[in-house]
Amino acid sequence: MKSYFWLVATWSLLAAVGLATTSCRPDADMLSDKEIPGAQLPSNFPAPVYGLNENPPTRAAFELGRTLFYDPRLSRTGKVSCGSCHQQSKAFADAGHRLSRGVDGRLGTRNVPALQNLRWKPNFFADGGPKHIETMPMAPITNPLEMDENIDTILHKLNADANYQRRFAQVFGGSGPIDSYQFLRALTQFTASLTSSNSRYDHHTRHEAGSALTDAELRGLAVLRQKCGNCHTGELFTDESFRNNGLDRRFPQDSGRAHITRSSLDAGRFKVPSLRNVALTAPYMHDGRFNTLAEVFDHYDHGMVESATLDPQLQRVGQRPGISLSAEERQNLLLFLATLTDEQFINDPQLAEQ
Secondary structure (H helix, E strand, O other): OHHHHHHHHHHHHHHOOOOOOOOOOOOOOHHOHOOOOOOOOOOOOOOOOHHHHHOOOHHHHHHHHHHHOOOOOHHHOOOOOOHHHEEEOOOOEEOOOOOOOOOHHOOOOOOOOOOOOOOOOOOOOOOOOOOOOOOOOHHHHOOOOOOOHHHHHHHHHHHOOHHHHHHHHHHOOOOOOOOOHHHHHHHHHHHOOOOOOOOOHHHHHHOOOOOOOOOHHHHHHHHHHHHOOOOOOOOOOOOOOOOOOOOOOOOOOOOOOOOHHHHHHHEEEEEEEOOOHHHOOEOOOOOOOOOOHHHHHHHHHHHHHOOOOOHHHOOOOOOOOOOOEEEEEHHHHHHHOOOOOOOOHOOOOOOOOO
């Protein structure tokens, strides 16, 4: 009997320190709050817009948010989850598809954006419509071309699920029904955790051992800073501005930022996307018209068209608008952009569907 109790006590101790798992995949129940993805801010990043103190990360809330993110019941048909379009292996974009795909196979009007470093964004989407990370999910949830659901029906589904009732009570306390505030705060625990900050470039910037970039990659970084750095700037590789980069002369289908502001001065202006994980997220542009980075380079080099709102920085006196790139510059730039791929981010089992 004595040996039995010794065995039980030993096993409990091993489980507590995480040594009793049967694989190298971390057991969510053994993770501390500090081990949640995104719970520690990267030292080379600026201060976030949505600070850690605004919705302090906890393990239980993070796991609840992850379950919601991958739950297709958030859609009208029960077949489309947030994770259906935002796939971890593609930096939470929908690589390979020009436009978003929603319920009943409906096609959206824009390319699916990568979900990464959302904590640092002042607004969201190509037109900057949603202003807050916590309310941002309501746009795709209620969009008839995407998830085509409403908050009342979602709350009814959640409250009818005993497991969700238990988990929400664990996170928020109380015995009342799950409400919209709790739902959006829990979902944000997961989306705010999607921090990509461990690419080869990041290791190089933080002067970590064995992290040096090659000469060609450093030349590519120099090209980026010289010719693209006005827009793709800083550690997040975007200034979060809205710019017309010469895709079209007129904008009858999608006016971009003007869709929100109703100002003709914003026609054709779209949010400057981050270049982080850009090698994974083709096709490119707000409508997914370019399949490769080479096509993107071609556009900037000789494919731009002029319009009333074309960004002044892309205009060249007496010449076609654009950014000239030599063959060597293109090659070096491609090599550098590959260093922005964050293998840890796209393979972190904590961010995967459980």
